Amino acid sequence: MSSPSTSQSPQQLAEQVAAAMWPRDQAPALLGMQLLAIGPGTAKIAMPVRPDMTNGHHTCHGGIIFTLADTAFAYACNSYNQTTVAAAAHIDFLSPGKAGEVLIATATEQALKGRSGVYDVSVHGEDGRLVALFRGKAQRIGGCVIEHPQDNNPGEQT
Numbered sequence: 001m002s003s004p005s006t007s008q009s010p011q012q013l014a015e016q017v018a019a020a021m022w023p024r025d026q027a028p029a030l031l032g033m034q035l036l037a038i039g040p041g042t043a044k045i046a047m048p049v050r051p052d053m054t055n056g057h058h059t060c061h062g063g064i065i066f067t068l069a070d071t072a073f074a075y076a077c078n079s080y081n082q083t084t085v086a087a088a089a090h091i092d093f094l095s096p097g098k099a100g101e102v103l104i105a106t107a108t109e110q111a112l113k114g115r116s117g118v119y120d121v122s123v124h125g126e127d128g129r130l131v132a133l134f135r136g137k138a139q140r141i142g143g144c145v146i147e148h149p150q151d152n153n154p155g156e157q158t
Helices: 010-024 026-030 062-077
Strands: 034-039 042-048 084-093 102-113 116-124 130-140
Touching: 010 034, 010 062, 026 062, 042 062, 062 084, 062 102, 062 116, 062 130
Parallel strands: none
Antiparallel strands: 034 042, 042 102, 084 130, 102 116, 116 130
């Protein structure tokens, strides 16, 4: 492993990776998501619940909530500029998302070792209630999200 870059902070790198990924990421755009915050191993994403996102019970479809959580997970685990994909994910739905409200997903890295990472994502409603808890296992597959001359594999742990 080469030495870390001294000209760029991990926060700056995370911001550059997110800026490169966001325009290419069409599913979040389709669902009206907005990236609120990004950092090394963390991400926060908002999504308004539209009427066309509801199920037969007039609540946000579970697959839409999963997509929101999975998107926050993706940005958190790719924030080190190492191409990373989901290896597994699990979600527990705790309360319904409601049409007209904005859901917020916050992803936090729990563990990172070698090529694997574990990330927890909490999804909250506007009133602060916990809507869902998501846990994702990430796998680095090689390569970078963006080519950057100062990128020396920050966040890499062996």
